[in-house]
Amino acid sequence: MKIKLIAATCAIVCAGSSHAFADAITAWVIDGESERPYFEQLEKAFNAAYGAKGTTLKVVPIPGYNSAIQAAVMSGGLPDIIMLDGPNMANAVWAGTIQPLDDLIDSEIVDDLLPAVKEQGTYGPDGKLYQISPYDSSVLLWGNRKLLQEAGVDIPKTVDQAWNRDEFRDVLDKLSKVKGVQWPLDLKLSYGNDEWLTYGFAPFVQSNGGDIIDREAWKAEGTTNSPANIDALTELQTWFNKGWIVPASGGDNKFYGEKSAALVWVGNWMWAAHKRGLGEDLVLIPAPSFGPKGAKTPNGGWGWSVPATSKNTADIKLFLNFAMSPEQVAAYADTTGYIPSRNISVPLSKLYGKGGEGELFVEEAKCCAVVRPVYPGYPVITTAWKTAVLNIFTGKTDVKQELDTAARAIDQDIEDNSGYPPFGK
Amino acid sequence: MAKISQRTGRGGGSLALACAGVMTLGVLLPLLMMVTISLNPDEQDIMVSIGALRSFIPEVVSLQNYFEVWADPAHPFLRYLGNTLLITGLTLLFSILFNSMAAFVLAQGTLRIRGPLMILILASLAIPAESLVLPQLIMAGWAGIIDTYQVQILPGVANAMSIFLFYQFFTRLPKELIEAARIDGFSFFQIFRYIALPLSKPVVSAIAILQFLEIWNAYLWPVMVTRGPEHRPLSVAMSAYFSSNLQSWGNIMAFAVSMAIPAILFFLVVQKQFIASVTSTGVKG
Numbered sequence: 001m002k003i004k005l006i007a008a009t010c011a012i013v014c015a016g017s018s019h020a021f022a023d024a025i026t027a028w029v030i031d032g033e034s035e036r037p038y039f040e041q042l043e044k045a046f047n048a049a050y051g052a053k054g055t056t057l058k059v060v061p062i063p064g065y066n067s068a069i070q071a072a073v074m075s076g077g078l079p080d081i082i083m084l085d086g087p088n089m090a091n092a093v094w095a096g097t098i099q100p101l102d103d104l105i106d107s108e109i110v111d112d113l114l115p116a117v118k119e120q121g122t123y124g125p126d127g128k129l130y131q132i133s134p135y136d137s138s139v140l141l142w143g144n145r146k147l148l149q150e151a152g153v154d155i156p157k158t159v160d161q162a163w164n165r166d167e168f169r170d171v172l173d174k175l176s177k178v179k180g181v182q183w184p185l186d187l188k189l190s191y192g193n194d195e196w197l198t199y200g201f202a203p204f205v206q207s208n209g210g211d212i213i214d215r216e217a218w219k220a221e222g223t224t225n226s227p228a229n230i231d232a233l234t235e236l237q238t239w240f241n242k243g244w245i246v247p248a249s250g251g252d253n254k255f256y257g258e259k260s261a262a263l264v265w266v267g268n269w270m271w272a273a274h275k276r277g278l279g280e281d282l283v284l285i286p287a288p289s290f291g292p293k294g295a296k297t298p299n300g301g302w303g304w305s306v307p308a309t310s311k312n313t314a315d316i317k318l319f320l321n322f323a324m325s326p327e328q329v330a331a332y333a334d335t336t337g338y339i340p341s342r343n344i345s346v347p348l349s350k351l352y353g354k355g356g357e358g359e360l361f362v363e364e365a366k367c368c369a370v371v372r373p374v375y376p377g378y379p380v381i382t383t384a385w386k387t388a389v390l391n392i393f394t395g396k397t398d399v400k401q402e403l404d405t406a407a408r409a410i411d412q413d414i415e416d417n418s419g420y421p422p423f424g425k
Numbered sequence: 426m427a428k429i430s431q432r433t434g435r436g437g438g439s440l441a442l443a444c445a446g447v448m449t450l451g452v453l454l455p456l457l458m459m460v461t462i463s464l465n466p467d468e469q470d471i472m473v474s475i476g477a478l479r480s481f482i483p484e485v486v487s488l489q490n491y492f493e494v495w496a497d498p499a500h501p502f503l504r505y506l507g508n509t510l511l512i513t514g515l516t517l518l519f520s521i522l523f524n525s526m527a528a529f530v531l532a533q534g535t536l537r538i539r540g541p542l543m544i545l546i547l548a549s550l551a552i553p554a555e556s557l558v559l560p561q562l563i564m565a566g567w568a569g570i571i572d573t574y575q576v577q578i579l580p581g582v583a584n585a586m587s588i589f590l591f592y593q594f595f596t597r598l599p600k601e602l603i604e605a606a607r608i609d610g611f612s613f614f615q616i617f618r619y620i621a622l623p624l625s626k627p628v629v630s631a632i633a634i635l636q637f638l639e640i641w642n643a644y645l646w647p648v649m650v651t652r653g654p655e656h657r658p659l660s661v662a663m664s665a666y667f668s669s670n671l672q673s674w675g676n677i678m679a680f681a682v683s684m685a686i687p688a689i690l691f692f693l694v695v696q697k698q699f700i701a702s703v704t705s706t707g708v709k710g
Contacts (some may be wrong), residue, residue: 028652030664033673036499062500063657063665064648071649074559075566257473268526 012325021057021132023315028069030302034269038335046322073097078307080316086120086300087195087372087382088133093123094376094420095269096304100128102256103247104317109342111326116299117341118286124374125422132320134167134305134329135338139200139267141285142255142274147262148283151175157282159363162286162295165235170243175262182260194333198372199298200265201233206370208232208291212385213373213410218423220410224385225403232290233392234399241395248393253277268361271337271351286292287368299369301338306396340367340393367381376420380413426680457481463490463678471674478479490679501654501663502683509658510687512574516581520636521629523577524584529617533603542591549585555645562649574650581640594628595621630698634691641688659684 029039050056060079064069072078073095084092089119090099101121102110109116109234110129114136121131138166148155151174152383157161163171164406175184188196202212210228213220223229239245246254246261256270256277263285264270274282287295304323307367322328339361340349373381384406391397395409413421435460465471466489474480495502531539531546561580570576598621606616644660651657665685666677692699 007594033632038500060653061665062652064644065647065662067645071562072652075562075571075650077438077566077571077652253472253474253475257475258477273472277472 013209013396023312023314024058024173025055025081025315025319026058026060026305027081027083027319028062028065028079029067030081031063034272034336035055036061038332041331041335042323042328044176046319049322050318055318066284075236077307078309080306080310080312081319082305082307083302084131084305085302086133087133087374087378089121089303089305090374090378091376092305093130097268098130099308099310100126100130101132101174101306101320102128103238104313105129105132105320105324109321112342112344114339114341114343114365114369116365117303118375119371120300122374131303131305132324133301133341134209134324134368135301135330135336136299136341136365137269137301137338138268138297138299138321138361138369139203139265140287140307140360140364142264142270143265143283143285144255144262144278144284144285145174145281147181147207147259148176151181151262156286159286159295159367163288164425165288165290168290169235169239170289171263172239176242176244176261180260180334181262183250183254184244184262185247186246186250186255186261186266187236187268187393188248188252188264190250190252192248193386193390195382195386197389198382199300200267201236201386201389202372203298203370204236204290205229205232206296207287207289209293213375213381215373218375218377218419220381220384220407220414222407224407224410225400228291228386230400233389233403235290237392237399245393264368268337268358271358284357286360287364295364295368296370297362297364297368299365299371304389330376335425375423377413377417379412381410384409431647437492452479455521458677459681462674463682464488465675466490468675489676491683494676494679494683500665501584501678502659502662503540504654505657505659505662506683506687507572508656509641509660510531510660512577513637515574516640517633518577519578519582520584520587520593522584523631524632525591525622525625525629526589526617528588529595529621531588532595533590533598533616533621534613546588547583550589558645558649571650572656576657577647577656578651580646581636584632584636587636590628590632591625594625598624627698627701630695632700634699637691638688668703 016018037038039059039061041059046057050289065083066085068086069078069082078097078245084098084100089098113121113132115211117136118129118134121129121133123130129363138246143155145155148171151171153171153174153389161338162299172184188200191197191200198212205211205228208228208231208410210226211223212224212229236245240247256262259278289295305321306320309361310316326342329340329342329345332338333345333349334351337351337358340350341356342347346362347353350356352362372378388402388406391402392399405408461481461483462471462475464483464486466485471480471486494500509601530536531543534555551635565571565576568576569578602620603616611619642660643658644664647661649657650666651661654662657662659680663677664682666672
């Protein structure tokens with residue numbers, strides 16, 4: 001009787017244990033209105049596929065995400081999987097916060113990534129992948145067709161036809177004379193002292209042959225304040241002083257709301273607002289070619305990373321391969337308006353597939369994207385650059401002086417950190 | 426107003442009134458815009474009008490944004506409201522209780538180191554609260570209380586400003602009153618419990634209002650120590666609306682108004698005592 005009782009107890013415990021010991025993995029994700037429906041779908045789809053096999057996923061949207069991640073790094077308690085913003089990846093690797101993904105994701109997925117997305121997630125010193133993003137972002141010129149037609153402007157359709165600097169200047173001049181156009185161009189200075197000032201303005205200097213730092217010597221002096229950078233930003237400052245660019249105080253809605261701006265240089269995240277505001281008048285125009293290097297666009301965004309403390313690698317691998325499957329990558333694009341990060345997913349996306357409204361974004365992402373520096377000192381680089389751009393667009397400061405100051409601040413930080421070894425060795 | 430005119434002459438009175446009017450408008454206009462946008466269900470219309478004069482004048486009155494915010498399954502507003510009320514209420518309760526006790530000991534006790542202790546407490550007012558966040562965070566991690574109510578309540582309990590305000594009040598209590606209580610056989614704690622604390626109602630109200638707003642609107646600490654929605658307060662939940670490039674201003678403003686209403690109600694309830702406290706401080710101080 002006693003043996004039967006023990007056997008029965010064991011049976012109950014063992015039966016329960018298959019559930020009790022089912023692997024549950026947790027992923028922290030950014031909490032945004034446009035991303036939320038995708039993450040809800042991801043959790044449901046993953047659990048439907050693997051729940052019965054013993055692996056379940058809990059997706060936790062976190063408001064104030066960067067602060068929460070920094071806090072969790074310090075106090076302990078990072079989950080199995082996190083999302084990291086591309087430019088912050090190198091710093092997280094350097095600080096030992098995250099682990100390589102090479103053994104956690106199928107190589108065919110990595111090989112299929114858009115080049116700039118792969119570059120964004122790869123850490124230079126060891127060449128390993130630490131972040132993999134389901135999407136890419138890009139920027140182009142959005143136009144108000146009606147106002148452009150009134151100005152008698154030819155609208156380019158492909159990157160090959162992109163306006164060069166002289167043509168762009170001429171377009172703005174013509175638009176400035178159209179009735180109802182208060183500002184020909186909105187460069188989204190209303191975003192304020194935001195990452196946008198690096199993300200959105202670096203392409204102008206890169207197109208002109210410059211960059212925000214020398215990516216081989218990791219030195220700012222001579223590159224951040226190079227003649228190419230000074231030239232490009234001086235041109236933009238001149239436009240600003242002519243009243244062609246919406247000032248920061250102008251607010252966010254001059255293009256899609258008031259329609260007093262005819263063009264806006266901004267990213268794919270504004271799809272919904274622009275479509276809602278302009279309807280059939282909305283036209284997508286390729287990024288301008290601002291100099292000898294041709295059209296350049298920014299890229300990057302949030303992607304999956306695995307904390308160094310995560311041990312449950314088998315289930316994490318299951319998750320990463322699922323989240324980066326062609327269907328999930330396409331779903332991310334169609335839900336959020338971002339560009340699919342995998343070539344195989346592009347045709348599956350309604351927005352970015354052949355004939356889709358966002359085809360031009362994919363073309364740009366493939367041909368012209370320049371990754372922001374994958375370097376541990378990036379937070380300081382971007383802060384110094386943003387400050388310079390912000391000051392330049394008050395219209396009163398000397399461009400060279402601002403870029404000199406930025407270069408000094410960046411080099412000082414690199415020196416303070418002994419060149420961020422193993423970089424610089 | 427009549428008194429101002431008598432003191433400053435008619436011209437001065439008009440100027441003071443104009444200044445007061447401008448300042449009042451400066452405070453009220455943003456609030457008016459917040460309410461106006463929250464009542465407009467048409468997001469496109471909001472985007473067109475935002476910043477223009479008509480974004481301050483309600484043309485449409487609809488509670489649609491409010492219903493969307495209150496019924497959003499991804500962000501359970503009522504849960505967040507309950508969390509915030511609980512955290513604020515308990516922090517205030519413990520803060521008033523312990524800080525008043527500490528102040529009474531410092532003001533009326535016999536400890537020899539009362540003076541140096543009070544100086545230390547006052548000196549701590551000069552330390553920015555943000556600089557304590559990191560050590561507090563690490564300590565919370567050691568204590569294993571991350572993502573709990575405790576971690577959001579405990580750091581707010583000891584408050585140097587509260588101790589100082591209570592201390593000021595308790596040092597001014599008439600000595601005869603304390604002596605009489607002692608002669609009647611009251612213990613030190615009984616004097617505090619039955620005489621000092623009931624007399625300090627205006628101070629309690631002032632501290633309650635000042636600390637209520639501080640805790641109700643706290644963001645940095647809660648965002649660092651909360652994870653899931655279980656213990657998340659309203660201030661952190663609201664930031665989710667700004668994490669995306671797709672912003673729904675109608676919902677954001679409806680959330681902001683809904684978050685402000687309890688604070689306004691609380692102020693209305695305790696304002697009489699608060700004003701009495703401020704007035705008495707002004708007269709005697």
